[in-house]
Amino acid sequence: MKSEAWIFVVCTAFMVLVTPAYWFVTAASEEGGDWTGTSALVMCTLLFAMITVYLGFHAMRMDPRPEDREDGDIAEGAGEYGFFPPFSWWPLWAALTFGLVVLAVAMAAWWLFIIAAVLGLLALAGWNFEYYRGEFKH
Structure with missing residues (x-):
């Protein structure tokens, strides 16, 4: 460090x-x-x-x-480095819905903002709970 x-x-x-x-x-x-x-x-x-x-x-x-x-050797650093998540589509959907939220605010289209915010919450929930269901469940 x-x-x-x-x-x-x-x-x-x-x-x-x-x-x-x-x-x-x-x-x-x-x-x-x-x-x-x-x-x-x-x-x-x-x-x-x-x-x-x-x-x-x-x-x-x-x-x-x-x-x-x-005097540190390379072998001393061997071992488990931690958990690295596999591929996930949820960050893409979260980013797209955030972009839609920003676009809605820029256009002052509040109906689009509400739809994008709901979709964004669904994307964040999917991203948060992706390890509780499906192929990568533990």
């Missing part, structure tokens, strides 16, 4: 350097600087810093993984 934390430390440091540089460059070309881009970069910097703190905190509290140690 320490290697991931160091990657985000570098990204945070980069954003800390780039954000004021962006503000100074846009301040020279526009009146008062580009506040939209500057605030977006500040928020990205804070998000990188938040992930850095999270990964660093957990890296200190957990035992080093084989890939974090200099």
Whole structure:
């Protein structure tokens, strides 16, 4: 976990350097600087810093993984990595119904919004309960 934390430390440091540089460059070309881009970069910097703190905190509290140690062997990382779901059509239907909801709001077609929201709830329920029925039931 320490290697991931160091990657985000570098990204945070980069954003800390780039954000004021962006503000100074846009301040020279526009009146008062580009506040939209500057605030977006500040928020990205804070998000990188938040992930850095999270990964660093957990890296200190957990035992080093084989890939974090200099003397770690590849064989030490063998074993079960977890559960990976098989293919599923439910994310596609959920995304399509969400797109329909956004389209309905953009067109102010509230009748379409209601239909899309109901279909979206059905898609989310199907996605949530796909392991309780059918071929992949457990």
